[in-house]
Amino acid sequence: MHGPPPNSAAHNPSRQSIAGRWVIPVEGSPIEHGIIEIENGRIVALHQNPAEDAVSFGDAVIVPGLINAHTHLEFSSLEQPLAADSFAAWIRAVVAHRRTRSISNAAAAKIGLHESAASGTVTVGEIATKGWSGELFADTDLRAVIFRELLALHPDRIPGQLSIASEHLEPAQESGESGPVFGLSPHAPYSVHPELFREVCGLAAARSAPIAFHLAETREELQLLDSSTGPLVDLFREMGFWIDGQIEAGTRPLDYLQEMARAPQGIVIHGNYLSDSEIEFLAEHSNLTVVYCPRTHHFFRHAPHPWLKLHERGVRVALGTDSRASNPDLSLWNEIVFLHERFPDVAPALLLQMATRNGAGGLGIAEETGSIVPGKAADLTVIQPAHRDDRDAFAGLLSSGSRVVAAMRGGKWIQSARLRR
Ligand SMILES: [Zn+2]
Known part of the structure; x- marks a missing residue:
């Protein structure tokens, strides 16, 4: 069940970018087409600039682990x-x-x-x-x-x-x-x-x-x-x-x-x-x-x-x-x-x-995890919402039809293959 999603940039595991339709950092507003930059397991940046080598989760929403x-x-x-x-x-x-x-x-x-x-x-x-x-x-x-x-x-x-x-x-x-x-x-x-x-x-x-x-x-x-x-x-x-x-x-x-x-x-x-x-x-x-x-x-x-x-x-x-x-x-x-x-x-x-x-x-671990902000560990959960609404990051997210598709702790995928089966 371990291992990166199929399209990940496996050549440089110390650096990676993850993209989602929305990133909800919990501290700060949701970012549409958000990209999370990760280095050595920690979040180093959060932005909207397209990144070619990003692992894209398509319509999915990325939230803190x-x-x-x-x-x-x-x-x-x-x-x-x-x-x-x-x-x-x-x-x-x-x-x-x-x-x-x-x-x-x-x-x-x-x-x-x-x-x-x-x-x-x-x-x-x-x-x-x-x-x-x-x-x-x-x-x-x-x-x-x-x-x-x-x-x-x-x-x-x-x-x-x-x-x-x-x-x-x-x-x-x-x-x-x-x-x-x-x-x-x-x-x-x-x-x-x-x-x-x-x-x-x-x-x-x-x-x-x-x-x-x-x-x-x-x-x-x-x-x-x-x-x-x-x-x-x-x-x-x-x-x-x-x-x-x-x-x-x-x-x-x-x-x-x-x-x-x-x-x-x-x-x-x-x-x-x-x-x-x-x-x-x-x-x-x-x-x-x-x-x-x-x-x-x-x-x-x-x-x-x-x-x-x-x-x-x-x-x-x-x-x-x-x-x-x-x-x-x-x-x-x-x-x-x-x-x-x-x-x-x-x-x-x-x-x-x-x-x-x-x-x-x-x-007592808020300095390490709990939100998507630079400096914290890259702990993330990726959710496929039940439906999509371009104006609202939360649309369809908390409904019973939504699905957890991946999760990462400290820059390492802890599951995904299993859930993508
Ligand atoms: Zn108990």
């Missing part, structure tokens, strides 16, 4: 989401899947990386768990921010989780420009002791590492935090995970946001039930980003997500798929097509920004 800011690739071998009639029942199904699956985490993640690349995703914000291997990502063409999942409600398990966290950040010094960025993911308020959460936020601050945390995801979580009651407490008690007295009565997501704000970058995964005061807090802390997972949100039939309100208040909202345990596929492109269908009045430019630049900002 798509960024899936939240996924768990360990579930990528699932053919369909885990059926459940409540969040608690779904958690039970996830735990059962983890115990009984026959495929290793690494093998499942490999399937997920392949699917991501094939659907035009260039960067993933991955929550990695036991069995995670650096080789997996060394082997891939995707850009990655790898958050190590940390889970412990019992105070005795805190030191062990902290050493896992610390070790995970070790390779950061060696990974270099093209390797993954390493971060930490204390799982969720109901699965992480508050003391462990505080320590992890402190570690992230000390080591300049990004952090990702599932928060305000369900009403059941809010009930658990407020009063240690409800279906999640019942489930965890039955499974033997719950320990009374670990979470103080009256705890709110805001208490966690205040800790998270110490990290250089913090990703609030989901935030489906954020209160107004929490949204205000986020608006005052530009290092915090909410990652909305539209089709996963839909799968759980949650109350409407506050993403538009967050955006209006100036909070950065990025997009994620979450995993195949709650989503039929891992295509970030399908997330924005889904949103466009449900919110036809929202500017497509905003949806594209959420899928690119906002993801880069949230993951």
